[in-house]
Amino acid sequence: MTLNHLCIIGAGSIAAELLDTLAHVLEAPLERLIVLQRAGKTTLPEDMAQAASRCAITVQASDNLADVIAARPDLAIECAGHGAVHAYGEQLLENGIETVIASTGVLADDAWHDRLRRAAQAGQTRLVLPAGAVGGMDILAALQNGTLDTVAYTSRKPPHAWRGSPAEAAVDLDSLTGETVFFEGSARRAAVDYPQNANVAATIALAGAGLDATTVRMIADPDVQANIHQIEIASDGAEVQVRIVGKPTARNPKTSLPTVYSLVREVMRRRGPIVS
Ligand SMILES: NC(=O)C1=CN([C@@H]2O[C@H](COP(=O)(O)OP(=O)(O)OC[C@H]3O[C@@H](n4cnc5c(N)ncnc54)[C@H](O)[C@@H]3O)[C@@H](O)[C@H]2O)C=CC1
């Protein structure tokens, strides 16, 4: 099946960059695109409207999930935050709409993990966790079939990228003179406490050693400009080190550009006959 009808949930940094990128990489436009926004927002910002019109022949903006369910898109991509997964995830899945979520940290809550799993089963579809800002999920998920001894994730970002997160209470982000570790704990704790910053902690944990056995460190570092993600894996099958220097999106320093490209990949791998 070729993806012809796409739903994007959210109209923030990732959604805008997703549309810009899709406009460049799609060889032929989609038939339909529906963008689901917050209540009260039924038109797209001008820059997004222009990019959307290059991505699809018919573009619809809505603030109502019922419009999306009625439109029956081939795929829905959430890039709007944990609240949006809570608000729409179950209904999309129960209605048989395959759904990719950027906000994977929602699954760090066992009750939500269970609800979304049941919804996907009921709708005979899938909830897809993209690699997002990181990589190496292929080998991590493969090694998980043997014995994973250690999976440790470190996220290092400039201080301003941690604004608006609990890091503000832990350290004075404005006066840091060197790298400062402000969080050490489980992937579950990281994903729950840092919903806008630690989705990849959940992504890595769910691909590998689980939410409690995967360890996370978060660092504010005034000497870096990029969002640097490191994953150290020790296992019976391989020792793996992944280091990604992610460039922040122009619109949101918290978010790395590979997140956007990973969502673009989820579209493109449903458009061609050969998938990698
Ligand atoms: N898996 C990964 O690697 C990453 C995941 N993320 C996730 O993606 C989310 C979005 O990131 P950005 O685009 O950078 O954030 P952003 O703050 O720039 O944009 C979020 C957008 O979602 C909209 N929104 C919020 N609640 C909504 C709802 N209930 N219904 C419809 N729209 C709603 C907002 O109005 C805004 O337009 C983050 O909050 C985070 O959960 C972000 C970065 C990396």
Ligand SMILES: O=C([O-])CC(=O)C(=O)O
């Ligand atoms: O984009 C990133 O660097 C990672 C991120 O914000 C997240 O995991 O939520």
